[in-house]
Amino acid sequence: MAEGKLADPIGLxxxxxxxxxxVTGRATYAFEYATQGGAAYGVIVPSAIAKGRVVAVDVQEAQHAPGVLLVLTKDNAPPQTPWGPVDLPDRFARAEPALDSDEVRYFGFPVAFVVAETFEEANAAAALVSVRCDSLPGQYDLHSAGPTAEDPGHISDGAPANSSVGDFEAAFATAPVKIEALYTTPYQNQAPMEPHATMAVWEGQMLTVHTSAQLTTSPQEGLARTFNIPKENVRVVTRYIGGGFGSKLPFYVDATLAAIGARIVGRPVKLAMTRPQLFHMTTHRTASEQRLRLGADRDGRLTAYGQDALVQCARFDNYTEPVCGAARMLYAAPNRLTRHRLAKLDLPRSDSMRAPGDAIGLLALECAMDELADALGFDPVDLRLRNDTEIDPERDRPFASRHLAEALRLGAARFGWDKRIAKPASVRDGRWLIGLGVASAVRADVLRSATARARLERDGRLTVELAMTDIGTGTYTILTQVAAEAMELPVDRVTVRLGDTRFPPTAGSGGSFGAATSSSAVLAACRKLNAGLALGLTEAEGSVTPADLDDTYAHAGFGAHFAEAAVHRDTGEVRVRRMLGVFAAGRILNAKTARSQMIGGMTWGIGSALIEENHVDPRYGSFVNQDLASYHVAVNADVGSLDVMFLDEADPHGSPLGSKGIGELGICGAGAAVINAIHNATGARIRDMPATPDKLLATLETLDA
Amino acid sequence: MHNENVALTVNGRRHALDLDPRVTLLDALRENLGMTGTKKGCDQGQCGACTVIVNGQRINSCLTLAVMHAGDEITTIEGLEEDGNLHPMQAAFVRHDGLQCGYCTPGQICSAVALLAEHKAGWPSYATADVATAPVLTDGEIAERMSGNVCRCSAYSNIVSAIRDVAEGGRI
Amino acid sequence: MKPFRYERAGSLASACASATEPTAKFIAGGTNLLDLMKLQIETPTHLVDIGPLPLAEIEESAEGGLRIGARVTNSALAADMRVRRRYPVLSQAILAGASAQLRNKATTGGNLLQRTRCSYFYDTTKPCNKRMPGSGCAALGGLNRMNAVIGVSSDCIAAHGSDMAVAMAALDARVETVAADGVTRTIPIDALYRPPGNTPHIETVLAPGELIQSVVLPPPPPGQQLYRKVRDRASFAFALVSVAVVVTREDDRVRAARVAFGGISYKPWRSAEAEAALIGATVTRASFDAAGRAALRDARGYGYNDFKIPLARRTLRAALADATGVI
Structure with a gap:
């Protein structure tokens, strides 16, 4: 199908x-540049304490170990710009210095860096660095920090931390039917398959970093800021990225230290964080405590709708997971209250992980809706339909397109929802208890700034260049389709080049804005080029800005998740037998890669419901799970049959192509559908995620009796 | 400590190497031979990105020393193509979109190729109801047998479809 | 990894002689040892690769059982038709462990000697009496969800991670070893492991340089065999709890039973108490539960792992029900 001219390739x-x-192993990732002696190898030495000061670093033994070229510590690291500034509008362009002070800000904080001829020598020498620290008491427990947590003012997407409509407290107090429940979600790790890695090389004053990053211009700016050099002197190259999921929005000390190391030893240096290092040296998704208060009249109409969230960020940071963002858009209710509280702890930085805010906000909210349906004696699909709205209920704008109700109705029909027996623990298959669950999905759409360049080559081929990334989402492919259609060329005559700051700047991949933003820029460039062809134009640039989204409308993708869960009556094991996701996600740019995004998101939903959790040991201020054998992500056997359906829709007031973000919509609500299915299967109401077997035993003991 | 001479046979080609005995097979492939198709995801045998086929069996190349593989036949992702054509499993992964970021993909594909051989040899899995019988390669069997290859993008369902397609004699 | 000398074993005798130095280690599959060496939890200065030795055969034994060479891979053992027909619980247990890739490399001897997966054993910045004798046990007051509930001590509550060994314990397997002086001995699998007591760093009764040559399975016991594993995801995870059962049913009574648990102790936990409770008991969930209660009478939780006690009982119940055909 990749051959030949296609009339309208967009969407195919x-x-x-x-x-x-x-599939041939020829795509080159950051650490894979400069093999076979082309680069020296760096290894980071992490701190063994969570908070305090480095008193002394003894490097003698390491320095004299075989192959060692450099041992860098606070004593000999070059001057750099201090971390931050914390209030920089683009937080991913902050300075990210390394070894620039004696302060240890969290467990696993970099305290030394070793460069050696080989990877083995660097590793062995790193273990010889002796670091003496003075430990200070820290605060590591989210729950106990709750009472003193601060009002952060704003959440990370810029919206206010608190929102209020009508009189929530009065309405909740008098609601004829209501539920109040505390939900908790655990720390989670993005765990991309490719560890964070950089190969750095200097040519004169020019620094090039091959790094694994979702963004290009932000790390370029950030590295320039760190080293106090002009942005033009930094080139970031990131052609293939082994997964990001938010963890590669910031850049990290791997880039900083590779650059410093390369400068000092006078040759390319590369380093990859070890898998255990990732758990502390990069970001994570905060744990959360969420209080849900939902009140309704006896007709099932929400009258009071409240969500309070407590989240964590690093002591020195200000990231506030936008937990209640989804709630603000999802259902109509005249009296509303959402609030975020932020606990600054001496833990590593929290930041984005696939669908920040919404993934865990909906995990709680959509389970609470199930509780409310139960309290009302309503069908959960019906309850959601009754509270649908065409108007953004907190900002009083119409949705440009919203097909939640259609997704719920079509999904219910396709999934066989009518066979669901409302009474829990009614359906059995041998020793397995079977249940069905539903949840709504919502994810706001945004447009960012981007510029693309389109060039018609002498041989008639089109080259498109922009400093965008493809983190596996399919960006190379959809941009090829957009350019081919705009230029009326066969797709195999189009080459899209990404991941290089030598190309025009973009906002990169993140927050589901990547496809709409970059495809809009490519479309603009191609249209301009097409219009100028007659005049002899062979190259054109086109841009898009956030203003291209009509903000008299609210923009979001919607969907409905349906899940069938089987719970073993003796052991509490849960298996998701099948799931259906029906999505109204704007114009689909490639039906195959879009579906892949959705099954990925749904699988993450299974993970968040059943599997994923990290624990902080408050005695040490460190995460307990520091590898992939103890931090579980879903494996192939965890995934039952997944069905995806896209509704035919486009956002007429959104990006020029009418597309919406799809990288995150698939996880939004998916976990809640699974948790609700567990309730239907057993009667157990899991409010502390994930639903591991131990949490079901009490209910199963009751069922035994 | 001194280096060891070892000859590695990778994709049918013999490479004489002088290696630090600490070098894993994975690092020997990637750093010493420059064959970076095999990926390092965890370096702890917990993700499967480094899967290669040694003497017909899939293993984690990160948890074995290169010096232990003198004389072994090592097949990596770079060795699966024949005459410039994709191996049927590679083609099926593309067709079924059994990949996203691509980082686990070479390991998935090597694993899948070896899986079919294991199944053909009649090997059971934990999904096999009666281990004394030769199992039918259901989706559940494929999923269980592929669970040593983590795909964080979570292309699992498409990976199962790709493997089933090839197992059933799939088209190219 | 720290530097080490690498030696290919020339013979059994020379391998054992080389490995008598306290900082030497045998390496076979390497799947556990190399992981620990990378983290410098294991720091041998000398590796003796037993790959060149034979020890990779599965043979019929004179008594009608099987003798499994120490280097037989987990995959080869699980796929062997004699094992699948006569010792299906062993096939199932092996296939429940790790991943196909790891099973292709991991060996029979190495699997028995694998070290714990306790998070605090792996995190070298934390106290751990097993890793650093005398430093304390961080798991006791910590996140001990995966830790043991029976047979352990106040110095160490680490659990053994093997699935294979659990089935072998139920099958009364014996471990055959050879020492540097050529002396061989046979150790019942249950006696291979030392309770942690106040020396949790000494895990087995093997002497330095003593090599496991083979594992002997006695003739298969009569009855239905079954391995059941419960874990936090559907595959490729260590057991929360697992159980191997061999049970013979006569009408509505249990005539004979063997029960071994995984994930709850420092070793595969054979339960004479459960077996005694089962003999002559009715084939009902209630009596299976009673057997579980008997098995776990001396168990205690340490907080996060309290659930393992009811879960072990319930998993035994599920396994016995499946093996005896109780609906």
Whole structure:
């Protein structure tokens, strides 16, 4: 299907254009530049304490170990810009210095860096660095920090931390039917398959970093800020990225230290964080405590709708997970209250992980809706339909397109929802208890700034260049389709080049804005080029800005998740037998890669419901799970049959192509559908995620009797 | 400590190497031979990105020393193509979109190729109801047998479809 | 990794002789040892690779059982038709462990000697009496969800991670070893492991340089065999609790039963108490539960792992029900 001219390639399920490179192992990731002696190897030495000061670092033994080229500590690191500034509008362009002070800000904080001829020598020498620290008491427990948590003013997407409509407290107090429940979600790790890695090389004053990053211009700015050099002197190259999921929005000390190391030893240096290091040296998704208060009249109409969230950020940071963002858009209710409280702890930085805010906000909210349906004696699909709204209920704007109700209705029909027996623990299959669950999905859409360049080559091929990234989402492919359609060329005559700050700047991949933003820029460039062809134009640039989204409308993707869960009556094991996701996600740019995004998100939903959790040991201020054998992500056997359906829709007031973000919509609500299915299967109401077997035993003991 | 001479046979080609005995097979492939198709995801045998096929069996190349593989036949992702054509499993992964970021993909594909051989040899899995019988390769069997290859993008369902397609004699 | 000398074993005798130095280690599959060496939890200065030795055969034994060479891989053992037909619980247990890739490398001897997966054993910045004798046990007052509930001590509550060994315990397997002086001995699998007591760093009764040559399975016991594992995800995870059962049913009574648990102790936990409770008991969930209660009478939780006690009982119940055909 990848051959030949296609009239209108946008939307077709084309194979991904970088598929061949990836299945043959020819796609090159950051650490894979400069092999066979082309670079020296760096290894980071992390702190063994969570908070305090480095008193002394003894590097003698390490320095004299075989192959060692450099041992860098606070004593000999070059001057750098201090971390931050914390209030920089683009937080991913902050300075990220390394070894610039004696302060230890969290467990696993970098305290030394070793460069050696080989990876083995660097590792062995790193273990010889002796670091003496003075430990200070820290605060590590989210729950106990709750009472003193602060009002952060704003959440990370810029919205106010608190929102209030009508009189929530009065309405909740008098609601004829209500539920109040405390939900908790655990710390989670993005755990991309490719560890954070950088290969750095200097040519004169020019620094090039091959790094694994979702963004390009932000790390370029950030590195320039860190080293106090002009932005033009930094080139960031990131052609293939082994997964990001938010963890590669910031850049980290791997880039900083590779650059410093390369400068000092006078040759390319590369380093990858070890898998255990990732758990502390990069960001994580905060744990949360969420109080849900829902009140309704006897007709099932929400009258009071409240969500309070407590989240964590690092002591020195200000990231506030936007937990209540989804709630603010999802259902109509005249009296509303959402609030975020932020606990600054001496833990590593929290930041984005796939669908920040909404993934865990909906996990709680959509389970609470199930509780309310129960309290009302209503069908959960029906309850959601009754509270649908065409108007953004907190900002009083119409939705540009909203097909939640259709998604729920079509999904219910396709999934066989009518066979659900409302009374829990009614359906059995041998020793397995079977239940069905539903949840709504919502994810706001935004547009960012981007510029693309389109160039018609002498041989008639089109080259498109922009400093965008493809983190596996299919960006190379959809941009090829957009450019081909705009230029009326066969897709195989189009080459899209990404991941290089030598190309025009973009906002990169994140927050589900990547496809709409970058495809809009490509479309603009191609239209300009097309219009100028007659005049002899061979190259054109086109741009998009956030203003291109009509903000008299609210923009969001919607959907409905349905899940069938089987719970073993003796052991409490849960298996998701099948799931259906129906999505109204704007114009689909590639039906195949879009579906892949959705099954990925739904699988993450299974993970968040059943599997994923990290624990802080408050005695040490460190995460207990520091590898993939103890931090579980879903494996193939965890995933039952997944069905995805897209509704035919486009956002007429959104990006020029009418597309919406899809990278995150698939996880939004997915976990709640699973948790609700567990309730239907057993009667157990899991409010402390994830639903591991131990949490079901009490209910199962009751069922035994 | 001194280096060891070892000859590695990778994709049918013999490479004489002088290696630090600490070098894992994975690092020997990637750093010493420059064959970076095999990926390092965890370096702890917990993700499967480093899967290669040694003497017909899939293993985690991160948890074995290169010096232990003198004389072994090592097949990596770079060795699966024949005459410039994709291996049927590679083609099926593209067709079924059994990949996203691509980082676990070479390991998934090597694993899948070896899986079919294991199944053909009649090997059971934990999903096999009666281990004394030769199991039918259901989706559940494929999923269980592929669970040593983590895909954080979570292309699992498409990976199962790709493997089933090839197992059933799939088209190219 | 710290530097080490690498030696390919020339013979059994020379391998054992080389490995008598306290900082030497045998390496076979390497799947556990190399992981620990990378983290410098294991720091041998000398590795003796037993790959060149034979020890990779599965043979019929004179008594009608099987003798499994120490280097037989987990995969080869699980796929062996004699094992699948006569010792299906062993096949199932092996296949429940790790991943296909790891099972292709991991060996029979190495699997028995694998070290704990306790998070605090792995995090070298934390106290751990097993890793650093005398430093304390961080798991006791910590996140001990995966830790043991029976047979352990106030110095160490680490659990053994093997699935294979649990089935072998139920099958009364014996471990055959050879020492540097050529002396061989046979150790019942249950006696291979030392309770942690106040020396949790000494995990087995093996002497330095003593090599496991083989594991002997006695003739298969009569009855239905079954391995059941409960874990936090559907595959590729260590057991919360697992159980191997061999049970013979006569009408509505249990005539004979063997029960071994995984994930709850420092070793595969064979339960004479459960077996005694089962003999002659009615084939009902209630009597299976009673057997579980008997098995776990001396168990105690440490907070996060309290659930393992009811879960172990319930898992035994599920396994016995499946094995005896109780609906």
């Amino acid at each position: 399920p084309l194979d991904r254009v970088d598929g061949q490179l990836k």
